Amino acid sequence: MNEEKALQEFSLEPGSRDRERIRTLLQQEIDNSNAVDNDYLRILCVMLFAIGQVEDTQLIWQAKRKNQDTRSYVDVQLLCGAGFEETIIYLEQLGEQQAEEQLQYLKQCELYDFVDFSKEEWIAQYKQYYGVIEG
Template identity: 65%
Template sequence: MNEEELLQLYGLEPDEVHREAIRQLLQQEIENRKSEDNEVLRLLCIMLFCIGNVEDTTLIWKAKRKNQDTGSYIDVQLLCGAGHEQTLFYLENMDGEQAHKELLYLKQCEPYDFVDFSNAEWVSHYKQYYGV
């Protein structure tokens, strides 16, 4: 599936009922080592960001960490679809190295990437980018 098909199927701000399907597609993109086009990967992360479930932060983190390109291509703000504070709280209460690494990364980015952070502003930015 390409971006146009995904946008037609789910919209940029998908309904919660599509969350699991989007998660599965994102997992497939993460595992697809042959894929060189990160647009689909990024769009799926944006869709999960728009749904705003805090539990999706760890899957988006995996997408961001897929390779060096995705590390810079997937905005750090996409890790915080449920909100910055809620995401930090969630990660602080999780066990595991991945959650710890993501938490440290988010805290390092706070002074630069989360000043006046607003989910609505980021959604607006992405709507403009995709022309929806």
């Protein structure tokens, strides 16, 4: 599947009923060492960001950390679909090593990447990038 097919199947702002399927596709993409379609990986992250469940932040973190290319390809803001503060609280409560690493990363990025953070504005930017027409 590529990003165009994913957009056709789920839309850029899918309903929560599609969440598990999107999570599965993203996990498969993370696990596939031969996958080179970073647009597909990113759009799955954008979809989970749009759904906004705080629990998805760690899966998106795995996608961001997959390789050197995806580190810059998956925007840090995608880690915070539930909101920056909500994500920080969630990661602090988890207390796992991966959560701690992600927490430190987010805190380092806070002053640069989360000033006036607006999920709606990021979704609007992705709609423009992917040519999604609302109607």
